[in-house]
Amino acid sequence: MNQLSTSASTPRIAVVSASWHAEIVGQARQSLRAELERLGHPPDQVDEFEVPGAFEIPLHAQRLARSSRYQAIVACGLVVNGGIYRHDFVAAAVIDALMRVQLDTEVPVFSVVLTPLNFHEHEEHQRYFRKHFVKKGQEAAQACLKTLNALRRLDSLSA
Secondary structure, eight states, X not given: OOOOOOOSSOOOEEEEEEOTXXXXXXXXXXXXXXXXXXXXXXXXXXXXXXXXXXXXXXXHHHHHHHTTSOSEEXXXXXXXOOSSTTHHHHHHHHHHHHHHHHHHHOOOEEEEEEOOSSOOSSHHHHHHHHHHXXXXXXXXXXXXXXXXXXXXXXXXXXO
């Protein structure tokens, strides 16, 4: 097992997922949980929260970060071009807000909020993005644990 070290006080992680396109977004959440467990992170230290869409994720992330209960937050969502030009603005607002949450609270926030250039409802795109979200969930889990370890090392330097 390729395990990233966890301390005696295992970090609690929150996962905030948009329910829009749940069949795709859920793949990231499931693969994130599976990868965290594969890396030795206990499943009972991961809490899930669902919101309607990507635009609602940052406020939940902020409240969770400010609760002092979570050492990391992972956001999962899919922002698609629905035929009117606003997806770029929504995606930028969400990503900017997640970065602000991270910097304001010092709780790392990881984004699996993706905005494909072209997305169509047909099965080929659905299948492609389901696979893509599995990969992104795994990558987010790895980045999360590595970042938490790196932050612990930084904290030990100032102790």
